[in-house]
Amino acid sequence: MVINEIAQEAGVSVPSVTRLARKLGYSGFMDFRVSLASGSSAVKREISLPISSADSIEVIIQKLMGGHISAIESTLKVLDTEKLSHLCDRIFACKRVVWFSVGSCVQLAINVSDGLCHMGVDSVVIGNRSLAIMQDYAERMGKDDLVFCLTRSGKTHQTLSCLKTAKANGAETVLITNLVNSPGEQYADHFICTSRHDDLYRISGYDTGTAMCALLETFMVIAGMKKKADAGMDPFTAYFKKDV
Secondary structure (H helix, E strand, C coil): CCHHHHHHHHCCCHHHHHHHHHHCCCCCHHHHHHHHHHCHHHHHHHHHCCCCCCCCHHHHHHHHHHHHHHHHHHHHHHCCHHHHHHHHHHHHHCCEEEEEECCCHHHHHHHHHHHHHHCCCCEEEEECCCHHHHHHHHHCCCCCEEEEEEECCCCCHHHHHHHHHHHHCCCEEEEEECCCCCHHHHHCCEEEECCCCHHHHHHHCCCCCHHHHHHHHHHHHHHHHHHHHHCCCCHHHHHHCCCC
């Protein structure tokens, strides 16, 4: 397809297609089209294929590590840095920060929440509890609260239910997920999509939290640097001395 046809089929403007190509790292649509047509990714084709019983340990490691690297790279290409910076500012402006998640996402939430508590932020994690208990917490959220919901699949019922409730009660909400069209986006004031759900799933049979972990670690460090800068201290050195 030419760019006009793509824009028409997608229901967007021609400049939107161009901006997307540039966001993905290309100089423009033609650069993207030429790269796609020439099969420039053929060199990595072997390690992008699913793991099979015929693979050696070396190839399996390359496929798995390559999948994790790809997840972070694809997230970085589309990450809205201004939004991330704004959320770091909001951390210190709100009354409290509450994290809702279940399963493996809970530990990710705990890691960043503990870091924020170390910076003097009232941050708490609500996870791996019954829906009724989590809903009770969500119903206590209000306009002075900043609520983060983490779900790799983007469809976790407990997490999205809490997101919806917190939003309805006036809290500022953030949804971080691997699913670009998560149904929870409608309840989020800020929507952040990390690696595509199928990046590593296609190779190994499971999706990864690598990109989400990297994003949250980055978020915590940037928040710490901003706090130190506001206090008139060197943001980089001061943060990594752990004397926040």
